[in-house]
Amino acid sequence: xxxxxxGAPGAGKGTQAQFLVESLGMVQLSTxxxxxxxxxxxxxxxxxxxxxxxxxxxxxxxIVIGLIKEKLDGEQGAGFIFDGFPRTLAQADALGxxxxxxxxxxxxxxxxxxxxxxxxxRIVGRSTCGGCGQVYHDETxxxxxxxxxxxxxxxxxxxxxxxxxxxxxQRLMEYYxxxxxxxxxxxxxxxxxxxxxxxxxDCLLYTSDAADDTPCVDLGGRRI
Ligand code: AMP
Numbered sequence: 001x002x003x004x005x006x007g008a009p010g011a012g013k014g015t016q017a018q019f020l021v022e023s024l025g026m027v028q029l030s031t032x033x034x035x036x037x038x039x040x041x042x043x044x045x046x047x048x049x050x051x052x053x054x055x056x057x058x059x060x061x062x063i064v065i066g067l068i069k070e071k072l073d074g075e076q077g078a079g080f081i082f083d084g085f086p087r088t089l090a091q092a093d094a095l096g097x098x099x100x101x102x103x104x105x106x107x108x109x110x111x112x113x114x115x116x117x118x119x120x121x122r123i124v125g126r127s128t129c130g131g132c133g134q135v136y137h138d139e140t141x142x143x144x145x146x147x148x149x150x151x152x153x154x155x156x157x158x159x160x161x162x163x164x165x166x167x168x169x170q171r172l173m174e175y176y177x178x179x180x181x182x183x184x185x186x187x188x189x190x191x192x193x194x195x196x197x198x199x200x201x202d203c204l205l206y207t208s209d210a211a212d213d214t215p216c217v218d219l220g221g222r223r224i
Contacts, residue, residue, distance in 0.1 A: 001026070001079040002104055004086070004095075004191075006182060007112035009171045010119040010126075011197045015135065016112065017083040029071050030083040031064045036160075054161045056170030058087055058178060065094045072098055079107075087179045092186075109186040112197035116172065123163050130156030 001024075005013040017028040035053060038046035049059045068085055086092040099106055114122070125138035131154025136143050147155050162171065186192040 001107045002082070002099065003079070003107055004082040004109040005112060006109055006179070007197060008114065008116070008119055008175045009168065010123040011112040011114045013083045013112060017081045020081050025078045026081050027075050027079070028081045028083055029068060029085065031067055031085040034067045035059060054167060056162055056167035056174065058174050061088055061090045061094070065091060068095065069098055072102055086182060089181060089185060092182055106191060108193055109191045111183060111192060111194040113194055114197040118198060119172070120165070120168060123168050124165055126163050127157050127159045129154050130158045
């Protein structure tokens with residue numbers, strides 16, 4: 001099963017992807033994570049994209065399509081979760097072609113809907129634990145008073161350079177201008193499911209299909 005998680009910054013794509021990885025053994029392909037890794041390790045490509053990312057602009061299609069192609073060539077796994085890719089129509093076309101080349105299908109595109117005011121609140125104030133990746137929020141889930149992560153005890157508080165109000169506005173603008181047309185694109189292809197990202201995590205249940213034990217995702221009663 002190969003799926004795309006589509007949604008504005010802060011919609012919860014990464015969090016949902018993590019659940020799918022843990023429960024179904026799927027492989028998460030997050031172009032944002034790949035680009036941050038390249039930036040942190042100081043590769044040529046990382047240096048090239050650092051400014052673009054901190055402004056909240058999209059990096060070029062060529063770069064991200066290259067990253068995804070590399071991963072698809074090398075990974076087997078139970079299926080892919082595309083998280084933060086594609087973000088433009090050109091990327092969507094390229095993904096279709098890449099999947100065809102390796103005889104894979106795109107099973108579903110899941111749009112996670114969250115209204116803009118909630119998105120901004122979620123992102124500004126967000127931090128993660130450098131030790132285990134646990135997500136915290138200054139208002140809704142502050143770090144424990146002793147400064148240690150409640151899961152792993154690390155004191156390494158990480159904040160994304162682009163999780164500030166100015167970059168976020170630009171990221172939202174990029175989403176509406178370049179990524180939201182993908183909703184129509186995948187609707188027309190018959191792949192799209194939209195879910196309410198403001199509901200509790202229980203709206204996404206990851207189960208095994210009782211009939212034949214095939215892993216599947218249950219989206220509020222709709223199995224995929
Ligand atoms: P994310 O972690 O998905 O929010 O991505 C962080 C940043 O990485 C974005 O604001 C873009 O600058 C860049 N980025 C990630 N994925 C893509 C993509 N598919 N196309 C273009 N830029 C991307």
